[in-house]
Amino acid sequence: MRNLTLLTDLYQLTMLNGYFEKNIHEDMVIFDMFFRKNACNGGYTIVCGIEQFVEYINNIHFSEDDLAYLKSLNLFSDKFLTFLKDFKFTGDIYAVEEGTIMFPNEPILTVKAPLYQAQLIETALLTIINFQSLIATKASRVCFAAQGDPVFEFGLRRAQGPDAGTYGSRAAVIGGCSATANVLAGKMFDIPVVGTQAHSWIQKFDTEIEAFKAYADIYPDKCLLLVDTYNVLNSGLPNAIKVFKDLREKGHKPLGIRLDSGDLKYLSNQCKDALDKEGFTDVSITASNDLDEYTIASLKADGASVNSWGVGTKLITSADSPSLGGVYKLAASFKNGEFEPKIKLSEDPEKISNPGYKKVFRIYNEENKAEADLIMLHNESIDESKPLTIFHPTYTWKTKSFENYTVKELLKPLFINGECKYKHKSVMEIREYVSNELNSLWEEYRRLSNPQTYKVDLSRDLWYLKTKMIDSKKFI
Amino acid sequence: MRNLTLLTDLYQLTMLNGYFEKNIHEDMVIFDMFFRKNACNGGYTIVCGIEQFVEYINNIHFSEDDLAYLKSLNLFSDKFLTFLKDFKFTGDIYAVEEGTIMFPNEPILTVKAPLYQAQLIETALLTIINFQSLIATKASRVCFAAQGDPVFEFGLRRAQGPDAGTYGSRAAVIGGCSATANVLAGKMFDIPVVGTQAHSWIQKFDTEIEAFKAYADIYPDKCLLLVDTYNVLNSGLPNAIKVFKDLREKGHKPLGIRLDSGDLKYLSNQCKDALDKEGFTDVSITASNDLDEYTIASLKADGASVNSWGVGTKLITSADSPSLGGVYKLAASFKNGEFEPKIKLSEDPEKISNPGYKKVFRIYNEENKAEADLIMLHNESIDESKPLTIFHPTYTWKTKSFENYTVKELLKPLFINGECKYKHKSVMEIREYVSNELNSLWEEYRRLSNPQTYKVDLSRDLWYLKTKMIDSKKFI
Incomplete structure (x- = not known):
């Protein structure tokens, strides 16, 4: 202390x-x-x-x-x-x-x-x-906009310093977030932590599919893939589906995909269609990238197929206020x-x-x-x-x-x-x-x-x- | 650590x-x-x-x-x-x-x-x-607007937690602020600290003049008085001038006044005139209350007689960004x-x-x-x-x-x-x-x-x- x-x-x-x-x-x-x-x-x-x-x-x-x-x-x-x-x-x-x-x-x-x-x-x-x-209040507003979808607190790197990020995580979970990416906050306050891979994981391998396969190999039951490093619809999504099929054959249940850029409504709907067609009807489609309660409300109203939200900067700083x-x-x-x-x-x-x-x-x-x-x-x-x-x-x-x-x-x-x-x-x-x-x-x-x-x-x-x-x- | x-x-x-x-x-x-x-x-x-x-x-x-x-x-x-x-x-x-x-x-x-x-x-x-x-960047902008007047960092109570307030003070001084009100930051980083009295000091005494006299009595050489608890022009300013005259008679040099509400241009100019008339031509007129670089620039352009600035919330959170x-x-x-x-x-x-x-x-x-x-x-x-x-x-x-x-x-x-x-x-x-x-x-x-x-x-x-x-x- x-x-x-x-x-x-x-x-x-x-x-x-x-x-x-x-x-x-x-x-x-x-x-x-x-x-x-x-x-x-x-x-x-x-x-x-x-x-x-x-x-x-x-x-x-x-x-x-x-x-x-x-x-x-x-x-x-x-x-x-x-x-x-x-x-x-x-x-x-x-x-x-x-x-x-x-x-x-x-x-x-x-x-x-x-x-x-x-x-x-x-x-x-x-x-x-x-x-x-x-x-806490900001988080409750973001969760209200998300209408029951889980909201994850992802803001540490843009928080107003280490403690703002950590105590801010605590407050965000109190306000309704389901989990945080901040490991220290997870340890200090016994709150759930989440996280899979960043763009740098994908870049480290020669191809996207190799990166996905490597991840699925290590975390077969916790496989959530970031699909926007190169191109979501031409590369990330088809590669993810390939890997998900492999996992399914081996008896594992893939968790889902994450979109971190682009038009989240259009991309999430396209991804949902493609995943549904392959029988992956209940995987998570997580969106992140500059979200707040207003953007989430608008994506929800527009019928985006996102069902889980990663909210960073604008939550952890309460950016507009x-x-x-x-x-x-x-x-x-x-x-x-x-x-x-x-x-x-x-x-x-x-x-x-x-x-x-x-x-x-x-x-x-x-x-x-x-x-x-x-x-x-x-x-x-x-x-x-x-x-x-x-x-x-x-x-x-x-x-x-x-x-x-x-x-x-x-x-x-x-x-x-x-x-x-x-x-x-x-x-x-x-x-x-x-x-x-x-x-x-x-x-x-x-x-x-x-x-x-x-x-x-x-x-x-x-x-x-x-x-x-x-x-x-x-x-x- | x-x-x-x-x-x-x-x-x-x-x-x-x-x-x-x-x-x-x-x-x-x-x-x-x-x-x-x-x-x-x-x-x-x-x-x-x-x-x-x-x-x-x-x-x-x-x-x-x-x-x-x-x-x-x-x-x-x-x-x-x-x-x-x-x-x-x-x-x-x-x-x-x-x-x-x-x-x-x-x-x-x-x-x-x-x-x-x-x-x-x-x-x-x-x-x-x-x-x-x-x-640090925000502070440098605020100081730029203040055109060489000292700027004090006053934002701890609205900072994004204790450490944001403290490391924020460090950054604010690095960016150009002259001092901070945050004592812990003063101690940790060896930076100048400033502060005199709050409205609660004035309220604790039966009358404003008693509160001013008590302060002058204890800090005769560091007497800066907050003049807006009741009414600046009808009460705070004339009371401050009375106390400043007493101090001068006893061989002390009063430091100045602080305005924390109202129209800072009008009030500072009125205060400056009244203080000048009584020979207090070089005391400080400090303004605080929701300032940022834009308000300071506009007050400067309008000819406000403020010559020292206390900047709180909008600096320590970089509120607009x-x-x-x-x-x-x-x-x-x-x-x-x-x-x-x-x-x-x-x-x-x-x-x-x-x-x-x-x-x-x-x-x-x-x-x-x-x-x-x-x-x-x-x-x-x-x-x-x-x-x-x-x-x-x-x-x-x-x-x-x-x-x-x-x-x-x-x-x-x-x-x-x-x-x-x-x-x-x-x-x-x-x-x-x-x-x-x-x-x-x-x-x-x-x-x-x-x-x-x-x-x-x-x-x-x-x-x-x-x-x-x-x-x-x-x-x-």
Whole structure:
């Protein structure tokens, strides 16, 4: 486990030192992590990376090395550096379960801790959760477009570095991919790995057919052949069929072919016809080459005969939307033991934060579909035996009432008084959880373009608190 | 140092196992790494990440753990796994110096090694170099737009994970940034770190002026104030000026202000006027908030009074172009000791690779400006005492002649017979080298949009070899 304690912005440390000097560093505060827009311009976001965040918190410690480095910056008092030596996270953290689907402006994680602790962890928290949530969401969109066909994560070589490729693989599988080509990710996270041969294998032999035969010879039961090195229809496909026939005669079942260039619709249909004619009706036709959810959706709509997809660059970087803008905002502060809600104002009304110590409920209908989320103050609760009416936080006359419903509280203890409450789940378990989460969502929220907006409302008490606070700061 | 040996695509290992079974794994081969399009849709690419690639090569070893994992996949023979146990890179690698500016379709790194070694390292090589080269190039574009103003890398929280943020910082400084906010990057790479306070510092105090005073009190000589928490012109700016006057009276020199929202042109000009009026004519006005090279260029052109820039998300992810498509292609193979050039054909002529064992020369004019690059076969050389004529590889009638010129050979030994020849350079030394590289480039290649295309030509011998090979494969 690497030491990521210094994985923070310098201003966190200059502020910590300042709080320490002013002796307010032990003040309890509440920070919320939330995002303002869904990942990938979509209708929802899968929260991912909780396990790596937990590892980070459990491992925070300033080594002698770290402290010597900080001293060399000539910014911090020796007293402060000595104080950091004993740094240990002692606060509470509540977070949604890894794989939970969340929406803009609701807390996905809440930290209640002494100011200096809550502040230090901001940057690492955001980096870890923003990235993995982005890729998990992207993967779920790609898998949605693939309509149940297996999707393989092939992006390592174009990822934003080794770890982006590896943790990105983890997130991609959580989001729905069936496997990855990244062997390290396979080992680290116990996720399925796939891969056969590259163009260089084909080139290494004098002819394509020799290369195919050699591969079939070594992997007779795992024979998937890359057919586009020279020419798919005149060379790759007929050569593959020859080899497949040999395999069949010897009692083996060929796996299929892969196309990595050209018009994937035309070529896959031609290949499917030729393979069908020879009786290879159930082999896999895998396509790769610059795919994303939009290209896959369009190939599907056009009737391409691809039944398995290798997705690289555009998945592992979420190329058309390569960041999730999760933020971490002060929601409350205890001053001399007294609770003070805090708000971040902005000229842009969408950027005004929700004040106070909060919790989040998800409301489900009788069919277990999610209907709306409700953010409440920490001391509020919902009596499910009574009807529930919620209202839009801006257009308050828009209301919605529920009679037969259930609710689920989304933020669960991750750390209490510094003690870790997180229970490890395997990546494949989290993937299963995500699949259930997605099933609880109406399809209009999953639409690739222009999805419907899911309702995230505020309780009456929270709405009043927020409105009052905005009002009181109006003329600053 | 983490063990990245398994940071590879599974197909590399299935191929290795196949080569081993066919007993051709020891055949010497030559692979080139190159890219087909410049990073960031620009006119050049800064090659970055060589040091991390060297660390990777020096550290390759299959641990017991790794081998046990590979065995569990049921893909590899025990004999092969035993063979991997002693894996050590024993080949030659030639690469450009880290920070060198390169162009499409010329080798930036060439590997000459036994097939199984050359193949294994492909994925890690591409991941490491693609990402850092992308960010270094992006940073150089942002700095170009900033016209000499310092640019700070602020993107960690939106980076594609902790390491993308950290190695991205390294690359950003190599590309021209003055400093980073990422403390871990500061420590690991000995690069300057910057940071003062966030909105949460301001919010933690009852009033903005108290927050400013507290900061000035602790950092009287490093006082840069964030002025947009409530309202820049009615609150932040006048409060900052009050605090700056106090500091001046006490003999300190305030550093400046930071704007993180709003119309940066209007606000910076208003701030500049007000600060000038009070005699604070040389303080820094730093702007941040969703900047990239295009926004900075436009603010500069509009006359914004910003003189220092904090650039986050769009730099650390290279948001509008988040990957560099570096590839690694077989260029030659030795069969029973006999040399065979190899070529990767494609229906897209731009995707046809350059065959053979090659070297690359850069041609400079008398003012030391780079005029063109020339790719030659390994046994060719240039006699600088004689005039040199080069020609366009597709439009061969387009020629260019040089009389007074010098040449530099770009690919230098990184490993010879497995022995590391790399000499560590500090990030700040590489940054200086990049700055010289950029100065050797005419400005038309640096233009942010629609840059001129730099000439990368082939020697006559290489051109003949390539043409002959294409011709012989025409009818496959």
